Each structure stands twice: as structure tokens, then as C-alpha cells.
Amino acid sequence: MMLNTFSTYNFLSLCDGLAGADADLAAIIEAHGYPPMWNRPNTFETLVHIILEQQVSLASALAALNKLREFIGEVTPEAALALSDEEWRACYFSRQKMGYVKYLAAELLSGELDLPGMGILPDEEVRARLTALKGIGNWTVDVYLIFVLQRADVFPMGDLAAVNALKRVKGFPRETHRDELLPVVEGWRPYRTIATMLLWHYYLS
Incomplete structure (x- = not known):
């Protein structure tokens, strides 16, 4: 079974692929550059x-x-x-x-x-x-x-930074319920992790 992962070899091309399909994510790269490829050891x-x-x-x-x-x-x-x-x-x-x-x-x-x-x-x-x-x-x-594990298709709905960045980037009101964000997040499959990293990058910038 093939696991859907990302690495230094394909990270930037995955960012470009998402940016090509979503103008709001493209705008993050234009304004702030590519996000770091954050990772941690399995310990x-x-x-x-x-x-x-x-x-x-x-x-x-x-x-x-x-x-x-x-x-x-x-x-x-x-x-x-x-x-x-x-x-x-x-x-x-x-x-x-x-x-x-x-x-x-x-x-x-x-x-x-x-x-x-x-x-x-x-x-x-x-x-x-x-x-x-x-x-x-x-x-x-x-x-x-x-x-x-660098899995490529994860969106952390419990992460305030990612969710708030998504609302801001997509122009949703702050009080928008998370369920209303799901169609946007689903549109980023099978690379929801890459979208998350772009949103975190926007949030931190």
C-alpha cells in the first residue's frame, strides 16, 4: 500500500500544484514565499x-x-x-x-x-x-x-492557527463554524497538509 507522504524532493512542487488550483494559496506564496518544511524526529x-x-x-x-x-x-x-x-x-x-x-x-x-x-x-x-x-x-x-510521519493529506481542524488563517485567507467571518469550512478543506485533498503549512506560514508572517 502506497502511503501519501511529502519530502524535500516534492514539497515545493506540491505547494505550486495547490497554488495553481487555489488563488488564495498562490497569494500566500507571492506575499511570503514558500513555507518551511517543518519536521520533527520520530522519538x-x-x-x-x-x-x-x-x-x-x-x-x-x-x-x-x-x-x-x-x-x-x-x-x-x-x-x-x-x-x-x-x-x-x-x-x-x-x-x-x-x-x-x-x-x-x-x-x-x-x-x-x-x-x-x-x-x-x-x-x-x-x-x-x-x-x-x-x-x-x-x-x-x-x-x-x-x-x-510527513503525511500529505491531514488538516488539523482542532488547530486554532490553521483555522483562523483559513477564515482570514478565504474571507470568512470570525464566527464561522468549522463545519462551514469543510468544503474548502475538502477541495485541497489529497494534499491538505501542504495547504495547512501554507496557512501556518501566512499566520506566522
């Missing part, structure tokens, strides 16, 4: 980082991750499980996120979760396996599919 640390980014600013998530790195060096499941609750709090982790990360670490150490194996699974199977874990919902899986 425990990356999933910890994405969990930290849930419902907080990217800067505060990174501050917590950096504090954790200071504390334990390499961010591994073994090192994470050795921390006391006080040490987690010193790394700016809420009780909830501390629980999520410890659960994730235990799943990896037990072999219940196999991160390298995720790379060969279809998107929906990756989603099913990850959302079965405590503290991992659809937004976290969307970010993992996009940044780590």
Missing part, C-alpha cells in the same frame, strides 16, 4: 513536546521541554519515569501532562507502542493506536502525522 521526546503544546503557547511548551532536558539530559522513557512529582513540577509540567507523559513512557517501555512501526501504518491506524493512549487526542495525532 519519545517529540511526542512529549507535542503533548506540552496542547492548549498552551509554543513558547511555554518549549520552555518546559528545555527545562526537562536540563534535568534529565536525553529525554527517554526511562529517565522520565525516574523523576519525582516535585521534579516534574520544577519542569513546569501540570499534574495532568505529567500523567500523560508517564503513561506514554510506560507504553513505550512495555513494547505496547512502537514508534518506528508507525511509519508503515496508514493514517487512520496511526490515529487509532495513538488516541487509545491517555492524553492523546486528534490534534496531537494530526501534528504527529504532519511533522513526524
